[in-house]
Amino acid sequence: MGVEKIAFYILSALTLGGGVAILFSVRLMRSVVYLLVSLFGVAGLFILMGADFLAALQVLIYVGGITVLLVFGLMLTGPSQFQNQEENRLKAITSGVCSVAIAIVLLLIVRKTQWPTGGVAASETAGGIGRLLLTQNVFAFEIASVLLLVVLVGVALFMRLARSNRS
Amino acid sequence: MNELANFLPTVLSRSGLTVPSALIPVLAMFLCASIMAAFMGLSAAVLVWAERKLAGHFQCRLGPVYVGGKFGWLQSIADGIKLLLKEDIIPDQADRPLFRLAPYPVVIGVLLAFIAVPFSEKLMVTDFNIGVFFILAVLTVEVFGVILAGWASNNKWALLGAMRAAVQMVSYEIPMGLAILPVVVMAQSLSLKTIVAAQSGGALHWFVFQPPFFMAVSFLIFFIAGLASLKRAPFDLPEAESELTAGFHTEYSGMRFSFFFMAEYAGMLLVSAVASALYLGGWHGILPGQESVWWFLAKTGFLIFVMIWIRWTLPRLRIDQIVYVGWKVLTPFVLACVVGQSLWATLR
Numbered sequence: 001m002g003v004e005k006i007a008f009y010i011l012s013a014l015t016l017g018g019g020v021a022i023l024f025s026v027r028l029m030r031s032v033v034y035l036l037v038s039l040f041g042v043a044g045l046f047i048l049m050g051a052d053f054l055a056a057l058q059v060l061i062y063v064g065g066i067t068v069l070l071v072f073g074l075m076l077t078g079p080s081q082f083q084n085q086e087e088n089r090l091k092a093i094t095s096g097v098c099s100v101a102i103a104i105v106l107l108l109i110v111r112k113t114q115w116p117t118g119g120v121a122a123s124e125t126a127g128g129i130g131r132l133l134l135t136q137n138v139f140a141f142e143i144a145s146v147l148l149l150v151v152l153v154g155v156a157l158f159m160r161l162a163r164s165n166r167s
Numbered sequence: 168m169n170e171l172a173n174f175l176p177t178v179l180s181r182s183g184l185t186v187p188s189a190l191i192p193v194l195a196m197f198l199c200a201s202i203m204a205a206f207m208g209l210s211a212a213v214l215v216w217a218e219r220k221l222a223g224h225f226q227c228r229l230g231p232v233y234v235g236g237k238f239g240w241l242q243s244i245a246d247g248i249k250l251l252l253k254e255d256i257i258p259d260q261a262d263r264p265l266f267r268l269a270p271y272p273v274v275i276g277v278l279l280a281f282i283a284v285p286f287s288e289k290l291m292v293t294d295f296n297i298g299v300f301f302i303l304a305v306l307t308v309e310v311f312g313v314i315l316a317g318w319a320s321n322n323k324w325a326l327l328g329a330m331r332a333a334v335q336m337v338s339y340e341i342p343m344g345l346a347i348l349p350v351v352v353m354a355q356s357l358s359l360k361t362i363v364a365a366q367s368g369g370a371l372h373w374f375v376f377q378p379p380f381f382m383a384v385s386f387l388i389f390f391i392a393g394l395a396s397l398k399r400a401p402f403d404l405p406e407a408e409s410e411l412t413a414g415f416h417t418e419y420s421g422m423r424f425s426f427f428f429m430a431e432y433a434g435m436l437l438v439s440a441v442a443s444a445l446y447l448g449g450w451h452g453i454l455p456g457q458e459s460v461w462w463f464l465a466k467t468g469f470l471i472f473v474m475i476w477i478r479w480t481l482p483r484l485r486i487d488q489i490v491y492v493g494w495k496v497l498t499p500f501v502l503a504c505v506v507g508q509s510l511w512a513t514l515r
Contacts, residue, residue: 003193029318033265036311053297056304064307064340071314072333075326126297126357 007048015041032070039063053126199292203281211432212243218432218475219243225479250428253421258321261418265319270419270426272312277433279305284440285359287450287460298359299347302441303340306396309430310336313398313405316427317415328414331486332405335395338493339402343392345501346385349508350374350445353382359441363449367458373448381508386446388501390470393438395489397431400478404486439470 018038022031039062046055133141216231219242223230231239257266280302282292295301310332317329351357353374354365366373374382395402406414416427443449443466450463484492 027262029262029265033268033315052295053300056297056301060300060304060307063311064304064336067311068307068314068333068336071311071318072330072337075314075318075330075333126300 004048008045011041011044011048013041014038015045028074029071032067032074035070036063036067039067051125053129199282200278203292204278207278207281207433207436208429210436211429212247214432214435214471215243215246215428216240217471218478221472221475222479225476247425250421250425255421255423256418258418260321262319262321265315266418267423269312269316269319270423272315273309273430274312274426274433276305276307276309276312277430277437279308280437281433283359284437285363285444285449286440286463288360288364288458290460291360294358294360297357299351299362299441299445300357302437303344303347306434306437307336307340309434310396313415313427316419317405320415320418322418324411324413325415325417328405328407328411328417331407332398332415334486335398335402335404335489335493338490339392339395339497342388342493342497342501343396345498345505346389346392347445348505349382349385352505352508352512353377359444359449363444363451366448367451367455369451369455370448370453373446373451375446379507379511381504381511382446385501385504385508386442388497388504389442389445390438390473392493392497393442394474394477395493397434397438397474399431399435399474401481401484402489403478403483404489407483409483435471435474436467439467439474442470443467 015038018034018036018041021034022038025031025034039058043055043058046052046058216239220230220238231242233239234241234245257263283295283298283301285291285294285298313332314329317325317327317332320326350362354362356362356365370376375386376383398405404414405411406416408414411417416424419427440463443463447466447470448462449466450458450460452458452462
């Protein structure tokens with residue numbers, strides 16, 4: 001078994017194990033840490049495929065952005081809150097149905113897609129990604145940035161409204 | 168690192184050891200990692216001593232004098248031994264596993280970033296083609312450790328410090344990342360080796376001195392944002408000792424505390440090294456044709472001196488001032504620099 005294969009299995013175990021651990025941990029803060037493990041596993045898989053730009057993006061956005069924001073939200077609560085929350089049955093059933101539906105859809109997508117196999121990523125991916133974003137996928141790129149802008153303006157507006165209501 | 172991997176078999180065969188060839192790259196990785204870790208630890212010790220000494224002189228006193236005979240040069244070694252021997256205290260109410268885990272991301276983030284730093288043309292662990300971006304990315308891991316430490320301590324000061332760290336990081340990561348862009352536009356590459364190589368030929372070819380000086384402004388912004396990301400004065404709110412005792416590492420002692428301490432000093436070295444590679448010509452000397460690792464270390468050392476100088480001169484900012492500076496001053500200026508530099512590059 002090659003080094004690459006061993007690394008692949010370790011990284012996949014990290015990714016999947018982190019995901020499973022999120023499901024079974026009661027404390028929210030711990031599950032953020034497990035999420036981090038899982039995200040690092042994905043970054044490692046990207047590196048293994050030679051897509052180091054995507055790996056760095058993964059770390060920068062998910063570790064530096066998303067998890068920090070998650071933790072920031074959690075810090076506004078105490079460490080013992082969110083434990084043994086009383087769940088009602090309806091909530092559990094609806095969330096279960098939703099998760100199963102999403103899982104089925106994802107699995108169907110995975111099965112239907114024609115995955116390229118055996119290809120090696122280009123030695124320099126950053127330039128290629130940039131070129132594609134500004135030519136072939138420029139529409140999606142612009143839509144995404146407009147979406148983010150709308151979110152920014154909306155949050156600023158809500159804050160303004162809340163502040164003027166208070167005073 | 169690849170050179171090391173090529174070089175290792177001859178060394179090993181001469182010393183009479185037999186290692187399977189599949190393990191050679193792994194061995195080279197371990198060697199590089201341990202060399203970097205040792206370098207990080209040693210430089211942190213030297214920098215702690217330098218900071219003590221300089222702080223003393225800035226405040227018209229002598230700083231450490233006795234330990235090690237002259238100049239107190241063994242002071243940080245003595246401190247290190249003291250920290251290693253201290254009891255590792257974990258508070259009863261702390262979240263134990265997270266409390267234990269928190270120092271590691273902090274150290275690993277900084278250590279990982281060092282592998283992309285070009286000390287000289289040959290002396291670097293590996294030349295990523297996304298070098299600068301990689302450094303920015305792994306440095307965010309450090310902040311996560313800080314926040315984790317503050318949260319897991321279950322202490323109100325630690326929590327406040329960690330929240331301030333999070334706010335500060337979110338505000339300053341953007342100007343820091345954008346400040347790199349004018350250089351990337353100029354050098355047409357994200358690889359630190361290529362960026363430094365593009366600045367050869369004397370001080371006038373360094374990126375700070377390039378007209379129309381967009382890169383000089385972005386150098387200032389990078390340096391300020393770097394100070395903020397290192398949590399050094401005047402941005403040391405996460406550990407503001409006069410109000411939060413020690414901020415996010417209030418509850419840490421001994422070895423675990425020294426991890427945070429070491430990461431801060433190694434981070435100083437890292438930010439200075441990256442700034443001197445990006446803007447100050449890296450390993451290139453003042454006159455054309457001068458190339459050596461000593462130039463790189465001299466520039467880095469000078470930037471570290473400036474950091475210490477700022478720390479012992481300026482008072483601490485308030486958190487709203489910090490957020491104000493980050494979003495309303497640095498971000499617009501750095502955006503203007505990026506747009507200006509891109510226009511300049513296309514028009515020329």
